[in-house]
Amino acid sequence: MSHLSTAEAELAEELAVVRPALLPGYRAELPGARAAVLARLWRALVHEPLPWITGRVRGAYGLALRLADGRTLHGPHVDPYATGAPVTAVRLDRERHDDPARLMTGLAVPHAAGFAAELGHSAASLALSRAGATHSREWPGRDWEWEQRVVDGHPFHPGCRSRPGFSAADQLAYGPEHRPVVELGTVAVPAAQCLVSGDWPAELRAPERVLVPVHPWQADHVLRRSADPWRRAHPLMSLRTLALPGGPHVKTALSARLTSSVRDISGYSVEMSAALTSLAVDLAARTDGLLHVTRTLGAVTAHSPDLAALLRESPQVYAGPGEHVLPVAALPDTGLPDSPAWLAAFTRMALTAGLRLLDLGVALEAHGQNLLVVLAADGTPRRLVYRDLADVRISPARLARHGITAAALTGRLVTDDPTALRRKLFGSLVAGALAAAAGSGPALGAAMRAALPELPRTPDLAALCEGPVPAKALTLMRLSPEVPGDQWTALPNPLVLEPGAVDQ
Structure with a gap:
């Protein structure tokens, strides 16, 4: 294995102090973690509209990417929907790169240095996650245990495990894949200084004060104050959302860069939460039990x-x-x-629910974290559950067409632009959740073709069938911090995707 990157070496040093028993496993997992992150980065270089890539040439044995400065990147063919296939190395001119962080440093494009640091953190954290993973054939009995089995993070983002600012001790204490129990605290705030939406429980109230649940990392590193002990909880996939045993899930503020951005809970999200929940639950009730939406309490x-x-x-x-x-x-x-019949049934269910809600006026961000499936004891998919309404899109015109009003909803969630609405759903569901479940373009295409005869015949379905599939250009976004909001790319439609024609 080549020399450790800065992030890898720092994490190894910390691990030697806080969990030395994991150090050999961590070192053993580093090559595979680098290859997994490099695969995600190479996919982005092949398929995203990066301005410093001026041409892509397909050859018998791989791809050549021409750079604006005259250099050439060489690497393998890419299925844009594939997961789990590592890329062990690519070549920048004649120099071989097996480390995604060093490759990005070598590219020396605008903002490469910061992104390279994130890629180093991603590979190091992924190696730690894999080193601490345990495998069991038994299905978990509690919801958070399912979430803790997702070791590799985002299936397509090069920053799949990027957690800059988190030490080895922090990752072991708070990362869901390490199966910790987290001690949540509360901070008392004068009620007059708070905005409260919905039914805030009595146990989180005090005379003239509101008790705000706080993640311990946030208390230590951002608020820099102690929090009063409250409840023990289990972190979920998003890390900042935790499950209270026997109770609700708690979404906390956690001002750290996780995967690609610093997530927060805006005042807008709090203000809109009650009206948004009411609308989403009402629309989900129109799917004949196919989809449920978790309520923001x-x-x-x-x-x-x-x-x-x-x-x-x-x-x-x-x-x-x-x-x-x-x-x-x-x-x-x-x-x-792995069963084509099962995948087709699940794809039909997911697309039907998504298309129905989109036609009604709500585009879900139905990626693999927000979209859940209810399975019978024998594994048959029964229905779907959607959570986290913070980034859906709502069309007043479509709602009005169905006799639904949502006057209380305003701001960034509201749009009637069909492109924006379709990008939100198809980019998260088809290019995200379904692609990751299928594991390859051919498998995804076969499942979609099998599902097509029973899908709702809407203009949105026609758009999905006729054109390329939108997907967030995640690497372009990381390398364009001056551009606000989402940026997009177009992937080959899996309905017409043929093996051997997956690069363009």
């Missing part, structure tokens, strides 16, 4: 994104006796998507 902000929280229903409430509810991202661990 209450939300609060101390008028600061650093001190805010949401309480949300656990998806477990929508599972009956003997049923399991798990995020779509955890499906590959079940082995179920």
Whole structure:
């Protein structure tokens, strides 16, 4: 193995102090972690509209990417929907690169240095996650246990495990894949200084004060103050959202860069939460039991994104006796998507629910973390659950067409632009959740073709069938910090994708 990167070496040094028993496993996992991150980066270089890549030439044995400065990148063919296939090395002119961080440094494009640091953190954290993973053939009995089985993070983002600012001790203490129990605290804020939405529970109130749940990392590193002990909880895939045993999920403010951005809970999200929940639950009821939406029970902000929280229903409430509810991202661990019939049935269910809500006026961000599936004891998909309404898109015109009003909803979530609405759903569901479950373009295309005859015949379905599939240009976004909002790329449509024609 080549010399350790700065992030890898720093994490190794910390690990030698806080968990020395994991150090040999961590070192052993580093080559595979680098290859997994490099595969995600190479996919982005091949398929995203990066301005410093001026041409892509397909050859018998791989691809050549021509750079604006005259150099050439050489690497393997890429299936844009594939997961799990590592890329062990690419060549920049004649120099071989097996380390994604060093490759990005060598490219020396604008903002490469910062992104290279994130890639180094991603590979190091992924190696640590894999080193600490345990495998069991038994299906978990509790919702958070399913989420903790997702070891590799985002299936397509090069920053799949990037956690800059998190030490080895922090990752072991708070990363869901390490299966910790986290001690949540509360900070008391004068009620007059808070915005509260929904039904904030009595246990989080005091005379003339509101108690705001706080993640311990946030208390230590951002608020820099102690929090009063409250409840023990289990971190979920998003790390900042935790499950209270027997109770709701708590979404906390955690002002760290995770995967690609610094996430917060805005005052806008708190203000809109009750009306948004009401609308989404009403629309989900029109899917004949196919889809449920977890309700936001209450939300609060101390008028600061650093001190805010949401309480949300656990998806477990929508599972009956003997049923399991798990995020779509955890499906590959079940082995179920390996069955073409199962994958087709699940694809039909997911596309039907997404298209119905889109036609009604709500585009879900239905990626593998937000979209969950309820499975019967034998693994048959029964229905779907959607959580986290913070980044959906709502069309007043489509709602009005169905006699639905949502006058209380304003701001960034609202748009009637069909391109924006379709990007939101198809970019998250088809290029995200379904692609990751299928594991390859041909498998995804076969599942979609099998599902097509029973899908709702809407203009959105026609758009999905006729054109390329939108996907977030995640690497372009990381390398364009001066450009606000999402940026997009177009992937070959899996309905017409043929093996051997997956690069263009």
